[in-house]
Amino acid sequence: MLKFDEQKQINDIQGALALRPQVEKMVDELYDKGFDNIYYLGIGGTYASSMQAVTYINGKSNLPVYVQHAAEYYTTGNKRLTKDSLVVISSVTGTTEEVITAVDEIKKVGATIFGFIDEKDSPLAKKCDYVITYPEPGTEQLKFFMFADRLMKNNGEFDDYEDYYKELDEHLAKDLVEAEKQADEFGLAFAQAHRHDAMHYFVGAGNQWGATYSYAMCYWEEQSWLRSKSIHSAEFLHGTLEIVDETTPVTVFIGEDEQRPLSQRVADLLPRICGDYTFIDTKEYELPGISEKYRGRIPTVLLMHCVTQRIDAHVEKLNRHPMDIRRYYRQFDY
Amino acid sequence: MLKFDEQKQINDIQGALALRPQVEKMVDELYDKGFDNIYYLGIGGTYASSMQAVTYINGKSNLPVYVQHAAEYYTTGNKRLTKDSLVVISSVTGTTEEVITAVDEIKKVGATIFGFIDEKDSPLAKKCDYVITYPEPGTEQLKFFMFADRLMKNNGEFDDYEDYYKELDEHLAKDLVEAEKQADEFGLAFAQAHRHDAMHYFVGAGNQWGATYSYAMCYWEEQSWLRSKSIHSAEFLHGTLEIVDETTPVTVFIGEDEQRPLSQRVADLLPRICGDYTFIDTKEYELPGISEKYRGRIPTVLLMHCVTQRIDAHVEKLNRHPMDIRRYYRQFDY
Known part of the structure; x- marks a missing residue:
């Protein structure tokens, strides 16, 4: 089959799922610390993935989670993104200029930045307060949803969490x-x-x-x-x-x-x-x-x-x- | 000039601006009553106008104001739209089916509904808790922004409000x-x-x-x-x-x-x-x-x-x- 490496694709997904203990540890810490709002921030493809994660959460959760467009942030701003907010980003290269500009502004505000950044020595990876590095593009949505699921579990909105991930893992x-x-x-x-x-x-x-x-x-x-x-x-x-x-x-x-x-x-x-x-x-x-x-x-x-x-x-x-x-x-x- | 009735267009804008005392009275009452979140709700053209109003507010205000798509509401829901929320809608005919469905669901939640509805005996007009009727289409954005401006004035974020509207009126x-x-x-x-x-x-x-x-x-x-x-x-x-x-x-x-x-x-x-x-x-x-x-x-x-x-x-x-x-x-x- 054209452009299809079955074992690699299996490994990529399994590898992303295997990030879960890391995700859980960090999300649990962030949830315990507390937050006023959570923003999935992106542009282009990461904006699209952010819309998917936030729509997913909105259907199931009471958490104050929103999409924030990176370029809209550093132009229009968002006064409800505060030092107590949590910002979630994702990047393959870690060099997207609009996201860097937005993150630099957000750091001045003092919000906590969590990133799934594939390139661990990249500018964006260095700017994150929490970073998970997994150099396989194409798993961004899975990572965003894993983050969301753990938040919802902590928020008492996903009782089947363990059962669900057991099925996914297997x-x-x-x-x-x-x-x-x-x-x-x-x-x-x-x-x-x-x-x-x-x-x-x-x-x-x-x-x-x-x-x-x-x-x-x-x-x-x-x-x-x-x-x-x-x-x-x-x-x-x-x-x-x-x-x-x-x-x-x-x-x-x-x-x-x-x-x-x-x-x-x-x-x-x-x-x-x-x-x-x-x-x-x-x-x-x-x-x-x-x-x-x-x-x-x-x-x-x-x-x-x-x-x-x-x-x-x-x-x-x-x-x-x-x-x-x-x-x-x-x-x-x- | 083709399809251009100068006096009518002047009258339409002036007439919309003349709604301001009504808008102010209602917004002041709503602001004093308090709210947890405000949602501009729409579909198609009214969704577009909602995006405009909310982007406008986000650049200037700390108010928790969001866009809510009507059809996304009655499918996905929004747990942060509560009995204490304020929902703002607009409709020319007052019969848009997706908006009616969403508003019916919102009424069950108990949120307050404010509508700019051009047809005063229409289904949507009857469902609103507050309604302003002005039968001139094409002034929706102006009405949405007037609502936003009064909110921001009440919120201490628009000191020049009177001066601004004096210029608009004149x-x-x-x-x-x-x-x-x-x-x-x-x-x-x-x-x-x-x-x-x-x-x-x-x-x-x-x-x-x-x-x-x-x-x-x-x-x-x-x-x-x-x-x-x-x-x-x-x-x-x-x-x-x-x-x-x-x-x-x-x-x-x-x-x-x-x-x-x-x-x-x-x-x-x-x-x-x-x-x-x-x-x-x-x-x-x-x-x-x-x-x-x-x-x-x-x-x-x-x-x-x-x-x-x-x-x-x-x-x-x-x-x-x-x-x-x-x-x-x-x-x-x-």
Whole structure:
């Protein structure tokens, strides 16, 4: 299978899950210390992952957890981000300039900064009060959700925590590679059909909204140089639907959290107005050993990424466009 | 001038400003009563206006004010929206189904609902604890900002409140129609150049981000049936920029609040990578009688709408596409 190293992918997920004792120790300490508000802070892909984590928490928890956009922070500010706040960041390189600028401002305020930074000697890693280093990109969402889950456990909102992670430790990594194998045929067919789309619309909601947003922007636009637009399922019905006709390519990411009905509503409408729709429904994939009640947490979030990863691998090959080249990003100063 | 009734537009703004004594009385009462959190709740266009108001407040105030998406509320919920919370809504028809569903859920929680509802006998008007009726659409942002300003004044964060509104009462309405006249030539040229664009990118930040989002979705997509994508200025540099080349139509909304530098950065980059860019910079328009320090509040928000309104009027005529027709929205059940 193209661009697929089964054992490495299993190791990556298992390795991220193995960070849990570290995460727990730090989160427990932070929870005991107390906080007024918690901010997942990011830009671009990390902003998307932050939206996923915060939507996930909002559906289950009373904790005051918010998304804070890095560049909005150092321009507009946020007076409710105080010395007693907890800020959670993630970075692969540890050098994203907007995040560095925001973190420098936050350090003046005195908030506590917790980072999942893949590069341990990077500028961002050095600025964090708490840092966990795990040099395998692609596990950011899992790490953000592990952080969230431990917070919710401490907050008395996740009684099944141990049982849940037992299932993840035992089954998740293997289940995801199996799902990815199952998705390969779909990925190829989708890539063949859509790799020259003038524009492709991606629609999603809930903890899949951040995935939808980042898939359109960080994968299609940034890595494959293909034009795409993401739109939240609920918002799709308040404007974007009017430009849809027989020939408009629209893909709906259908997950399994509380907002599934919003995406399902779009999926029910599309066949009546669109002749080029695709539904990626996580329900079509088994995750043996993972209880039904846990699927809507991190498992189906990661599952969606496994499916889209198959599209990307085939687009990259068919379009002869290496995903790691950039036209402009970090190529010159701007 | 096409689709331009100068006196009516002046009357509409002046009439909205004249709601201030009502707004003040209600906000003062609500402020004295106290609240834990305030939520601007909306969907589609009202979600966009909510984002504008909340970004505006965040830059200036310590008040716990948040955006709450209506459909996310009745699916995911929000445990920090309590009986002590204040929810602010706006609606032209008073019949938006997602907002009705959300408000019905919120009423069970017992939060206080304040509505600017244009239709006084509508379902939403009847559900509000406080309602202000003013049957002139197009003043929603002004009303949201008036509400915000009074809150901030009560919170000790707007000492110049009386001076500011004196300037608005005396000059804003007239200044806006003058700006709109100034923008007409630009609007025609822009419409001629872009009315057949296969896709148009709109970029903006700060209290112009909601305007950018709604302009792309509620005007181009919904009313003109033209394809467009909105992207926040800070996010544009983290993905979307890679699909820009000589022929990509990109328009940047440049306002005058704290996030102006984020849009300016995009405007500085675009000439180097794009051959079809447009900047709509509110600084190019005078607003006589409005102090420099007040321009970044509501004046330039409304000014941007006056400029884009000139584009829409010409697109409507040239494209022979009446802006009030809908293909799907409210045409059948879905």
